[in-house]
Amino acid sequence: MKQFKTVIILFILYCLLSCQTRGRKEPENKALPPERLVIDFEKKADRQDKPAAFFPDGKGFITSTVSSLQLWDIGTMKPKEVRLRWYPFAVAVSPDGRRIVVGGYSRTALLLDRDGKTVRSLPGHSSHVSNLAYSPTNKFFVTASRGLCKMWRPNGRLLKTLHPLPSWIFDMDISPDGGKIGLAFNDSSRLQVLDISGRKIVTIKEDYVRSVAFAADSKSIFAGSFKGLKGAVRHWDLKGKLIKAYPMTDIVERIRLLQGGNLLAIEFNDHQPLSLLNLKDSSLRGFPTITRHHYVTHSLSRHPEKKIILTCAWPSRGYLFLNYETGDYLRFFHFPSGDWVAWDGENRFDCSPGAEKYIRFYRGEAVQPYEQARARYYTKGLLKRFLQE
Numbered sequence: 001m002k003q004f005k006t007v008i009i010l011f012i013l014y015c016l017l018s019c020q021t022r023g024r025k026e027p028e029n030k031a032l033p034p035e036r037l038v039i040d041f042e043k044k045a046d047r048q049d050k051p052a053a054f055f056p057d058g059k060g061f062i063t064s065t066v067s068s069l070q071l072w073d074i075g076t077m078k079p080k081e082v083r084l085r086w087y088p089f090a091v092a093v094s095p096d097g098r099r100i101v102v103g104g105y106s107r108t109a110l111l112l113d114r115d116g117k118t119v120r121s122l123p124g125h126s127s128h129v130s131n132l133a134y135s136p137t138n139k140f141f142v143t144a145s146r147g148l149c150k151m152w153r154p155n156g157r158l159l160k161t162l163h164p165l166p167s168w169i170f171d172m173d174i175s176p177d178g179g180k181i182g183l184a185f186n187d188s189s190r191l192q193v194l195d196i197s198g199r200k201i202v203t204i205k206e207d208y209v210r211s212v213a214f215a216a217d218s219k220s221i222f223a224g225s226f227k228g229l230k231g232a233v234r235h236w237d238l239k240g241k242l243i244k245a246y247p248m249t250d251i252v253e254r255i256r257l258l259q260g261g262n263l264l265a266i267e268f269n270d271h272q273p274l275s276l277l278n279l280k281d282s283s284l285r286g287f288p289t290i291t292r293h294h295y296v297t298h299s300l301s302r303h304p305e306k307k308i309i310l311t312c313a314w315p316s317r318g319y320l321f322l323n324y325e326t327g328d329y330l331r332f333f334h335f336p337s338g339d340w341v342a343w344d345g346e347n348r349f350d351c352s353p354g355a356e357k358y359i360r361f362y363r364g365e366a367v368q369p370y371e372q373a374r375a376r377y378y379t380k381g382l383l384k385r386f387l388q389e
Contacts, residue, residue: 051064
């Protein structure tokens with residue numbers, strides 16, 4: 001009898017426990033598949049790994065494709081297209097923002113007004129125009145080709161031709177005081193500094209020089225170079241004396257001095273991130289979050305007021321706006337229709353009204369409806385706030 005009562009009690013306890021746990025869900029151990037925004041631009045647009053530049057007033061910027069320039073007003077984000085008959089290599093904007101000069105696979109560069117209308121053709125180069133630079137004083141600008149530089153007045157009248165020079169000019173910079181021109185040559189282990197009359201100030205023997213940038217006081221110059229698979233940034237005075245060397249573990253492609261003169265932006269070859277060299281303490285800060293989309297770039301433009309860089313990513317990965325103080329960034333791509341998309345590393349995006357057809361939203365490997373992406377991640381005015389606030 002006692003055994004029977006024990007069985008009954010155990011059965012009742014089992015039923016009570018079953019009722020308490022019935023319907024309880026097991027804890028979910030699996031994380032949701034990651035979500036990602038993908039822009040379907042591979043077959044719907046020209047390559048966009050071309051030169052770019054900010055306008056000096058900060059109200060617009062320029063991008064380019066294999067046969068055109070796009071002039072963007074940040075307020076309207078409706079581009080003005082300038083059709084070219086050749087592939088652009090370089091673009092520069094005058095310090096007052098009234099003129100644009102563009103050069104590329106042609107012996108003639110073009111001087112344009114702010115609206116993209118041709119002001120004057122700039123002929124007489126030995127081959128294609130590889131580099132351009134405006135004097136910070138706006139008294140002249142320089143176009144560079146194989147073995148020569150041409151100096152032009154702001155209205156496009158030729159001032160003088162500087163030649164013969166050793167080779168192709170791979171990079172060029174004009175000193176902040178407007179009195180000197182620094183040149184890096186395509187197949188030479190040296191850099192040259194000239195005055196604006198063409199007189200040679202100094203020739204410095206270096207490794208394979210890829211880029212040059214004057215210091216803020218115009219009294220010295222930085223050279224980005226490499227030897228083998230390792231690079232360096234070296235700081236030289238204008239008598240050819242080495243001030244300081246900054247060894248790098250990768251090939252240095254391009255350097256540009258940023259506002260204040262204490263930071264040097266460095267672009268490396270291959271999949272290395274854009275980095276900032278602090279000239280005061282020699283520290284190097286990289287931005288690894290953008291490495292996969294940013295390598296072997298062709299231009300680097302500094303915002304006139306904000307701590308933002310505009311550059312392009314190769315191959316055909318559009319443009320990149322990077323806030324080098326916070327590390328925040330936006331990628332930007334535009335299409336022949338004039339549509340555009342800007343997006344960040346957290347899937348937030350802004351776009352023109354017709355650009356939704358280029359946007360793909362994935363959860364894991366499964367494509368989700370565009371409406372889900374818009375509901376969750378669309379951020380109106382994202383690009384404007386990034387550039388102006």
